[in-house]
Amino acid sequence: MxxxxxxxxxxxxxxxxxxxxxxxxxxxxxxxxxxxxxxxxxxxxxxxxxxxxxxxxxxxxxxxxxxxxxxxxxxxxxxxxxxxxxxxxxxxxxxxDWALPAYLLFTWTLVVVAVIDAATRRIPNRLTYPLTPALAALLVAAALLDGAPGAALRALAGGAAAFAALLALALLSPRGMGMGDVKLAAFIGLGLGYLGWGHLALGLFGAFVLGGVAGLALIATRLRSRKDQIPFGPYLAAAALLAVVAGRPLIDGYARLTGLG
Ligand SMILES: [Zn+2]
Incomplete structure (x- = not known):
């Protein structure tokens, strides 16, 4: 199927x-x-x-x-x-699943934003402003049709939590992260929160791991210097999609490894 x-x-x-x-x-x-x-x-x-x-x-x-x-x-x-x-x-x-349209919108937006951010170092409000409420509406509808209203609440709470977390980071280190990343985090928090708190944690934490590894690699190979701004959106997008696709086995494996599962 x-x-x-x-x-x-x-x-x-x-x-x-x-x-x-x-x-x-x-x-x-x-x-x-x-x-x-x-x-x-x-x-x-x-x-x-x-x-x-x-x-x-x-x-x-x-x-x-x-x-x-x-x-x-x-x-x-x-x-x-x-x-x-x-x-x-x-x-x-x-x-x-009723949630499929929401996750196709999620995927489309993240690929588009990743390419635009990599090319221009901007995440346009023209995308995040209309698409974030659109994603929220699709997820809430899917949760209600699936008879799982808890998933809708978790999606909304996830969006708010991810927004707050990246806003705090952006205020603490304004050089690394922009408001475009913060708004994108709200979008990502919706989609990953719907799947579970583990998926959301994996998606956000994974972005810093991917961004850190790639940043070090770019500096080591002298493709970028320490002073260059490296756009963060592509890493947020890549980690979010990874969390959707491979979140369950990664979270289970982590739980087994740490004896939590
Ligand atoms: Zn021509």
């Missing part, structure tokens, strides 16, 4: 990845994500539907505009493939 859900989610992920590219490209520039239709930045020719098929078009065109031959960034097909994979794995984990 979950294989069917995963396959359907993968196809949906390709389309969601295609739209994610529009959002990643336009939202940081303050442009509409609806109008105008996509056009080649080189020659301005509108991109025809046949040249807008996720991944396939880019491969067939060999990464070049059909009209002027300007290179099309490999980021476009990579985002589409990454979104399809992420949707498939999350779909397999959540399965045919």
């Amino acid at each position: 979950n294989a069917v859900v995963a396959a359907a989610c993968a196809v949906l992920g390709l389309l969601a990845g295609s739209f994610a590219n529009v959002v990643i490209h336009r939202v940081p520039a303050g442009r509409s994500v609806v109008r105008p239709r996509s056009a080649c930045p080189g020659c301005g020719a509108a991109i025809a539907p046949r040249d807008n098929v996720p991944v396939l078009s880019w491969l067939l065109l060999r990464g070049r505009c059909r009209h002027c031959g300007q290179a099309i960034s490999v980021r476009y097909p990579l985002v589409e493939v990454a979104m399809a994979l992420a949707f498939a794995v999350v779909g397999a984990r959540i399965g045919a």
Whole structure:
């Protein structure tokens, strides 16, 4: 059953990845994500539907505009493939559950925010402001349909707790973390809180572990200096998705290891 859900989610992920590219490209520039239709930045020719098929078009065109031959960034097909994979794995984990729409929105948002933050070092309010209440509404609806109102309360409490925790950290060390990270933490707290407090702890703590390891690696390989600001959003996003997909076995393994389980 979950294989069917995963396959359907993968196809949906390709389309969601295609739209994610529009959002990643336009939202940081303050442009509409609806109008105008996509056009080649080189020659301005509108991109025809046949040249807008996720991944396939880019491969067939060999990464070049059909009209002027300007290179099309490999980021476009990579985002589409990454979104399809992420949707498939999350779909397999959540399965045919009322909470599936919420977790696909969760996944889509985290991939988009990670790419935008890595590229621009900003997490746009234009994404977190509308998508955080949207996620809360989907989770509350899922909890009520599942007859588990406790999960809804835990999601809301998780969102508030994660927001408060990162706000405290941002105030203590304003250099490392921005308000965009704090608002993203509220979004992540909702999604992980719904699954359980262990998932939330794993997602937040995991972000600092991933960020710390990657930061040290970047400094050691001299790709970054100690003074560079390293965006934190991609690590928050990666750890949150890891907590959704592998939270249960990781938490159980930790409990066994420490004799708590
Ligand atoms: Zn062109």
